[in-house]
Amino acid sequence: MTNTDVYVRGWGAVTSLGWNSPEAARNLIAGNVTPAAVGVSSHLTSREFKAFEVSYLGNPLDKSMTMLEHSLQEAFLKAQLSEDEIAESSVLVGTTGGLFIRNEYEFTRAVRENPDKESPAISCRNRGPGEVADLIVQKYGIRGMALTFSMACVSSSHALVVAADLLQRGKIRRAIVVGFEPLLNMTLHGFASLLLFDYDQCRPFCLNRAGMQIGEASAVVILDNDKASSFGYKFTGGYQYNDIKSMTSAGIDGVTVSEVVGQTLKSAQVNTGDVVAVKAHGTGTRDNDLSEGRGLVKLFGNKLPPVVSLKGAVGHTLGAAGAVETALWLSCCEEGFIPRSFGFSEIDPEIGFAPSQINLPARDGAYLFTYFGFGGTCTSYLMIKE
Amino acid sequence: MNKKKNKSQITMPVIAASYIGPSLMPNRDALWEEHELPLNADALVNEVMGQPMRRAGRFIKMVACGGLSCLQSVSLNYLKGKKTGIFLATGLGNVDEIMPFITEVFKHGGGFPSPNQFANSVSNAAAFVLARICEVTGTVLTISQEELSFEVALWMAQSYLESDQIELALVGGCDIFTPTVEEYRERMNLSCANSRRMPMGEGSSWLLLGKDEEKNIGDILTVDFGDKTDTLEEKLNIKNILSDFIPLNSVTSGKGRIVLPGFRMNKNVLELWQQKGWEIEDYLPCCGIHSTAAAFGIARTFREKSNTLFVHYNCQVSGRQSLVLGSTK
Numbered sequence: 001m002t003n004t005d006v007y008v009r010g011w012g013a014v015t016s017l018g019w020n021s022p023e024a025a026r027n028l029i030a031g032n033v034t035p036a037a038v039g040v041s042s043h044l045t046s047r048e049f050k051a052f053e054v055s056y057l058g059n060p061l062d063k064s065m066t067m068l069e070h071s072l073q074e075a076f077l078k079a080q081l082s083e084d085e086i087a088e089s090s091v092l093v094g095t096t097g098g099l100f101i102r103n104e105y106e107f108t109r110a111v112r113e114n115p116d117k118e119s120p121a122i123s124c125r126n127r128g129p130g131e132v133a134d135l136i137v138q139k140y141g142i143r144g145m146a147l148t149f150s151m152a153c154v155s156s157s158h159a160l161v162v163a164a165d166l167l168q169r170g171k172i173r174r175a176i177v178v179g180f181e182p183l184l185n186m187t188l189h190g191f192a193s194l195l196l197f198d199y200d201q202c203r204p205f206c207l208n209r210a211g212m213q214i215g216e217a218s219a220v221v222i223l224d225n226d227k228a229s230s231f232g233y234k235f236t237g238g239y240q241y242n243d244i245k246s247m248t249s250a251g252i253d254g255v256t257v258s259e260v261v262g263q264t265l266k267s268a269q270v271n272t273g274d275v276v277a278v279k280a281h282g283t284g285t286r287d288n289d290l291s292e293g294r295g296l297v298k299l300f301g302n303k304l305p306p307v308v309s310l311k312g313a314v315g316h317t318l319g320a321a322g323a324v325e326t327a328l329w330l331s332c333c334e335e336g337f338i339p340r341s342f343g344f345s346e347i348d349p350e351i352g353f354a355p356s357q358i359n360l361p362a363r364d365g366a367y368l369f370t371y372f373g374f375g376g377t378c379t380s381y382l383m384i385k386e
Numbered sequence: 387m388n389k390k391k392n393k394s395q396i397t398m399p400v401i402a403a404s405y406i407g408p409s410l411m412p413n414r415d416a417l418w419e420e421h422e423l424p425l426n427a428d429a430l431v432n433e434v435m436g437q438p439m440r441r442a443g444r445f446i447k448m449v450a451c452g453g454l455s456c457l458q459s460v461s462l463n464y465l466k467g468k469k470t471g472i473f474l475a476t477g478l479g480n481v482d483e484i485m486p487f488i489t490e491v492f493k494h495g496g497g498f499p500s501p502n503q504f505a506n507s508v509s510n511a512a513a514f515v516l517a518r519i520c521e522v523t524g525t526v527l528t529i530s531q532e533e534l535s536f537e538v539a540l541w542m543a544q545s546y547l548e549s550d551q552i553e554l555a556l557v558g559g560c561d562i563f564t565p566t567v568e569e570y571r572e573r574m575n576l577s578c579a580n581s582r583r584m585p586m587g588e589g590s591s592w593l594l595l596g597k598d599e600e601k602n603i604g605d606i607l608t609v610d611f612g613d614k615t616d617t618l619e620e621k622l623n624i625k626n627i628l629s630d631f632i633p634l635n636s637v638t639s640g641k642g643r644i645v646l647p648g649f650r651m652n653k654n655v656l657e658l659w660q661q662k663g664w665e666i667e668d669y670l671p672c673c674g675i676h677s678t679a680a681a682f683g684i685a686r687t688f689r690e691k692s693n694t695l696f697v698h699y700n701c702q703v704s705g706r707q708s709l710v711l712g713s714t715k
Binding site: 045096103104107108118122128129130131133134137138145146147148149150151152155158162165166169171185186189190191193194195240241242243244247248373374375376377 | 472476478487500501509510511517518522523524530531532538542545573702704
């Protein structure tokens, strides 16, 4: 068994902040963040939901495929991967909706084109979430493993942890980790039905928070063991935990969160005092922010480092969140700053801290990433900026 | 096949196996008819769980019953104090919950999407339910790929076992029948040219893996993946397969040899295996085509075939191949 360090070799992201990650990072740092707005894509059936939508002149299916391709190309270019290097890599995709956008787009188009007819029931002709990985494998001739994790909000963060684990033990040559989540009616209505949707604004950790807002995105993070060709970010401490106490909450007492993060620090041999900043999950739902906020306070005490949620700026990108938020964070670090947290106005006394409200210098050290998803899934890991 | 990359390195002892096919009879080859599917799973739930699962959809019920059936031969207590991972493979996931939910979302004039249906439609809800029943808090992964997902889950489990991150791995494949047959075939991208002509089916079949000399019913010897550039001759070079993957020793010598053909395997390939002296054991008539049918075939072999060396062989439409080698006691 080998045990080798894992580094980030490249990344790319398409979000509502821009069609590449440096553009998004610069917008974040400059505060050029547009709040979620009512969706305009032609496939959206309701105009009551605000979302962080990627702007595009064209149909939503083309947009989704273009987002995927852009994020892959950006990451490949940044990593300077040759065709052979891409082909010998493994692909790990995290997604909940996969290419379900095709069903929604084709159905709504058919309805629009037949205005005089009563619309039939939508057919579900898409294949599984694995279609995205298949598409990438075929397009780039990938010969490594192809894995798809469809595990709600931790899909791509789990994929990152699994990828690092496989790399450490020499099971794969290189990992192309993809988070892909087009905007779907299915998820907008789904979270609304669960009363987890904020119809006004996404406000992570804020007293006035009322729920999440969904963002669409595609992002890619490339991991391998080659430090020399990396950007100097070491991936370490990856930890996945399954909380069987509740399907929908990581426990508002914060114990689970504290233990998950503690395990990450322990396995990476990093002290709490060495954590430069926390990229929190911070969805803006009551339970998530309470469990996460309390968990962080429980672990770090009065030495809590700056906490940032990116969801006030790009929304909750669901299964893509792991790859998306990692890519954006790294691009911000490359610009020299840790971005501030958007959507906050008032401290929740039950949480007891405010997320970071100013851009901070991105100094070397450990950055903690946390994700807590539906189904009791928890992921955390560290990026060490060397 | 690819001899260097993507090949698992260690033998995985199999402690328990169970299979459930479309007839919903655990570990029995019972008759079923494609046009009568899907059958109501409540009797199965009562038999395996001992109580109803009122708020769960069929997919969740099948996953829970399949996983628990596998654990029945060792009991749930067997997991206590052991680091256990759950690896659920599925091609299409809980489409039985997604379809009614999305139908309501797109209903003409506006529908009423059910929050319970949405919660159950989340891909890893089934793994959560099984993990809660088994009290597993460590590695719980839902691997959702339309093809070869069970083989990938086995490969993942082997990797985790190899690293000692877990002591036991409960690895299963579950896919359920959703009408109509035509839409089901379309979702699985099946055509006469790319798959065998068989009835569609469903199943939830599981293996419990880990070191236990007393309970060992056989071994998974290797899980290997090759790409479409491997030639037919390469992938059927049985001599090489044997020498590369199955050292002739007390575990493998003198055993019967069978091939379990997956649903993409064509007749010509089957004949080549036969020419090499391998008998064909066609399990698909017992479970029908579904994305994770390999789990059914492999679990059934561990239960039904003693003193046998087996190969499960399948490929994807794209040409990617997978080979699982196992040995029963």
